[in-house]
Amino acid sequence: MLNDATGDFIRQLESCLPEGSLRAPEPRDLEEPRGRYQGRAAAVVRPATVAEVSQVIRTCAASRVGVIPLGGGTGLVGGQVMPEGPVPILLSLERMRSIRALHPQENVLVAEAGATLAEIRAAAEGVDRLFPLSLASEGTARIGGNLATNAGGVNVLRYGNARDLCLGLEAVLPDGTIWNGLKRLRKDNTGYDLRNLLIGSEGTLGVITAASLKLVPRPAGEGTAFFVVEDPAAALSLLALAQDRLGGLISAFELIGGTGLDFLTEKLPDTRQPFSPRPDWMVLVELGLPQGLDPAAALEGLFEAGLEAGLVSDGVIAQSEAQRAEFWALRETIPAANKRIGAISSHDISLPLGRIADFIAEAGPALAAIGNWRINCFGHLGDGNLHYNVFPVQGESRAQHQAAAPSIMAMVHDLVHARDGSVSAEHGIGRLKVEDLERYGDPAKLAAMRTIKDALDPLGILNPGAVLRMR
Amino acid sequence: MLNDATGDFIRQLESCLPEGSLRAPEPRDLEEPRGRYQGRAAAVVRPATVAEVSQVIRTCAASRVGVIPLGGGTGLVGGQVMPEGPVPILLSLERMRSIRALHPQENVLVAEAGATLAEIRAAAEGVDRLFPLSLASEGTARIGGNLATNAGGVNVLRYGNARDLCLGLEAVLPDGTIWNGLKRLRKDNTGYDLRNLLIGSEGTLGVITAASLKLVPRPAGEGTAFFVVEDPAAALSLLALAQDRLGGLISAFELIGGTGLDFLTEKLPDTRQPFSPRPDWMVLVELGLPQGLDPAAALEGLFEAGLEAGLVSDGVIAQSEAQRAEFWALRETIPAANKRIGAISSHDISLPLGRIADFIAEAGPALAAIGNWRINCFGHLGDGNLHYNVFPVQGESRAQHQAAAPSIMAMVHDLVHARDGSVSAEHGIGRLKVEDLERYGDPAKLAAMRTIKDALDPLGILNPGAVLRMR
Incomplete structure (x- = not known):
């Protein structure tokens, strides 16, 4: 069972991060666009580097405190707010928003998770390229959240979902280890597809801190x-x-x-x-x-x-x-x-x-x-x-x-x-559709998902209660 | 530790499958194209249905006998032959080769894992569509193996790797449960991406028995x-x-x-x-x-x-x-x-x-x-x-x-x-590059892979020694 993020715990987090890394939650951090859930959180932690994200996760793991990763907060299934259970912290990527690299000739851009989708699209345009992910909320949505939820939008028909536009990830796993997977290769068959496992897992298996993204030539x-x-x-x-x-x-x-x-x-x-x-x-x-x-x-x-x-x-x-x-x-x-x-x-x-x-x-x-x-x-x-x-x-x-x-x-x-359809095409499961997933999901897949979650996050600290029921 | 597939075990397998399901291994089943490895196997098991594949896996799990999935045998890294360790069985998909469905207006084809790539390309052509995966060995390679190894080939630049051409899978997991994941949806964000986890895992996490595949319009x-x-x-x-x-x-x-x-x-x-x-x-x-x-x-x-x-x-x-x-x-x-x-x-x-x-x-x-x-x-x-x-x-x-x-x-x-490259772009790890993966792979990714393998296949029966070292 998880523990509350107590005052003592918050002071401990503060002591191992640079000054100004924490702030009090504001109402907008605890709401979601359709007003279905009211979240709770002891603090908003705002790491500025992947090493700091790792430090946060390690500290939470040591005290078994829940971590809710927070991007732009535009998700529509309550994946970003935890309305019940032990009080967690919010881990906001708002200070990690740089474009780390642009490789126009390779059609690649490397961005930190907190960059908004609009910022990434603008950076691509600046070198006469297109980053084709396009959503109504792109001015607010951050790329880390887009990847965590495998966002869709209006150009999927041609260019695919968020997962199809990602070549590599940097992420912090539930034990605090850093996965340096920012490859910019079109072909790389070296082991299991951890990238696609994290994409669409809605922050329950790891915290995405940066991504290398595919650009395409702009149509004439x-x-x-x-x-x-x-x-x-x-x-x-x-x-x-x-x-x-x-x-x-x-x-x-x-x-x-x-x-x-x-x-x-x-x-x-x-x-x-x-x-x-x-x-x-x-x-x-x-x-x-x-x-x-x-x-x-x-x-x-x-x-x-x-x-x-x-x-x-x-x-x-x-x-x-x-x-x-x-x-x-x-x-x-x-x-x-x-x-x-x-x-x-x-x-x-x-x-x-x-x-x-x-x-x-x-x-x-x-x-x-x-x-x-x-x-x-x-x-x-x-x-x-x-x-x-x-x-x-x-x-x-x-x-x-x-x-x-x-x-x-x-x-x-x-x-x-x-009719062999899906009850969540592009928004994900979050907390809203956990029951739907249990009702309509394939039992073998659900069992495999639970096995993977329990193996990679045995303490259950990452986004507790999203996608899979809290234990 | 795994057990040898003994004569008694083979008789037990025979007794729970239709007559003619087993045959003796032939030399071609135990070789790979470059002659690097000489495999061993007690029998070639040839199930005709996914239920029979499940039966085979359950029987092997009960006796802790290794299973080497076998497609067309064209792999270049020894993923299809096990030269050492306890004697396994070969699970050949050669009798599951039907095209189960064709949906030209949806640009979808559903094929069993044993269909050759050439058969699938021909079926697509028959309805004026293109299945864009194209390899020199397409007359022999089977789609199950193409997916298990995330095959590449000459049209990746435009259409992506095998994983990019797959919408859904039917597979048998290491405990013998059947995952019915043959969706033909372009968007489906209901839980972890088990499809991409199996694709490229080289038969170490599950046996792919069928796939729904993306077709594209043929260029004019x-x-x-x-x-x-x-x-x-x-x-x-x-x-x-x-x-x-x-x-x-x-x-x-x-x-x-x-x-x-x-x-x-x-x-x-x-x-x-x-x-x-x-x-x-x-x-x-x-x-x-x-x-x-x-x-x-x-x-x-x-x-x-x-x-x-x-x-x-x-x-x-x-x-x-x-x-x-x-x-x-x-x-x-x-x-x-x-x-x-x-x-x-x-x-x-x-x-x-x-x-x-x-x-x-x-x-x-x-x-x-x-x-x-x-x-x-x-x-x-x-x-x-x-x-x-x-x-x-x-x-x-x-x-x-x-x-x-x-x-x-x-x-x-x-x-x-x-130079941030990959030592296996399209052929995979198999047994040839296990050491390379350990040497060049990211440690956090390797640890996560091991955790996932041990969680999903705790007995270690699926393709032992491929991708990850045998334990």
Whole structure:
């Protein structure tokens, strides 16, 4: 059993770190974006070097005190806040945010875990490269947290998840040893894949302190369009058509449902909408092309082919960089509108592409049988990743329906699981989905996970209660 | 300590499996391609289903008998043969070779571990898709082994290693439990990355029985060229130039050294060579382009830009599919020529791209200081992966110099390690490089690997002595 981080313990930590390394927790350190959990912590420890991180972990191990690693705090499943159990410390990477190295010719950047995603993207741009991980919260989210949770976002279709963009890690393991794994190699088959084991383990197996990251050449030209489609099945056929024509050059393929457009009208009426009347479904398509291919022409060609195949009925292609930004702003504003409406239950699900249309067609009527809701279904269709969020009808509030939330979530997750989908596509398990993991996870995998956790962190000090139940 | 697979044990195994599941080992089951190890085994067990694999593992665990998983037997580091210690069984996946499912619209194929890489590539082609893993041994190598060793090959630059092409696994863990992880999702953040932990663990943590694999759209057009370059530094600058112009559309970028061309002249004189006199260095460049871009024009443009930048001095672009195949045949014949000459020491190394030219410039003189050798340096330059192989001079034999092999290898590996490189880029550790891993591996990583192995396979029955020393 873990121990509380007592006053004596905090003084001991202070004595082995440079002055100013600790601060009192502020409210923002103990909250998460959706307000589901209220964390507790005896102090925020802010090491400035990997050696100091090691010192913190060793000190916590010696007294068996829990450690919650903290990045930008933007996680949506409560992985960064511990609301119950013995009082832990927060280990914030906020002072380790340097870009340690840039190798443009190798397409590699080495950053400390506390650098924000936006800082890393800007550093890459500074040498005419792209770091393709892109999320709405990139101004706040830190790369250590992005890797710890294997973040996704809008460009996974083309460039993969966070794990696909990482070549090497520096991390502190639960016994305080430092793993110097900052390789910048494309091929390295020397032993078990510790890098991918830590990525996505949500700080339960080690604290990532730095990473070497893959950059890619910036496309010579980019183009963005909205296309109106009849339904999600048509959107998927359009994706297949686009892939036949353009292979791996499609950077994003996002589905937007009519309900999301209604929410914008209702809560953020200044958002310019591309079509009137508002369509039931539309997609945002982005291309990044090499020299010799014109984005506007490619999007026009795709539109015409889609029209001929009966897949699209209307479309608009961005005519300038400003208009491209405006298209993306519409997409990225939907979560803000959702927040203002107030979801009863939100779901971050993924499905095999061939089963998405079927799921959407069945989930709506199934939910309607237990109440009246508005469903905002949108997201990264190209990756099979939907944000399928359930809201009260207009005039009613989330609070009135909170009691129905567990049965809504169970219904959605059961339907997803029955179709070989995932109940956490990109947000992770954190504390919110520990029960879901136990319910839907493969028993052999769960047993292996528990074995690995207990072997690498026998004291259970790293992010206790996240991913796996506290023991 | 493990026990021998005795006659009694083999009879027990026979009694719990369908008739015909066991056969006597043949010489080919106990050898590896370079003849370094002579394996031993009491029987070859050939389960036909994952349930039978589980039965085999449970039976071996109960008697603490070692299990060597066997795919196509093409591995180059002795991972598939156990020359010493208690006599194990071989668990061959040869009867589990079906393509279980094809989902062309999802770009997914599900195959059993015993399917050869060539069979999987052909199945993908049958639905107008590409499975991009490509190796010289693809007619024999089985996908289970490709995944267990995280195989590389010629298209890693564009499509990644075997691990990057796998969406999910079915595997039997060391206690005989079956992990049903055959998801076909692009995003699934539900717990630790067991898939990547098994991939590259060389059969020491589990036996892969099936995999769901990523397919990609076939490029609309492909083009292949040889370009003569002054030296490896020029080749790398040409790669950067190509990436600036063509982004991620370069499928392969292979370095070929003059020594390799000499070896072809000496041992396989029927191989048609593109340039006369033979250049010191040349590269093979392959492009795979979407509709709207012409491969020949793109290669001509690259050649002209390279000429202008002083990076290339001659070039030839394949004019037909037959000629493309001929270009590749030259590249793929180099290992055969190497084999006929007989290497004293072969090295499968990778380096940060920015340190390759430097390594090549220093390694030659360093080796020359301890003897007269011919060095054939070639390989997947785009990935930083070189096959840096050391041969006797003409008229002398490998046998005369075998005593120098350890010091040659140590010198090469020391130079690689000093430049943050890897001493096993794509072949793995097997039994050949266990000492290298101990010598060059990060101590924290090695300790974590040992902890994971002991936790998941406490009896030590899975591929004993591969990757980690037998205990």
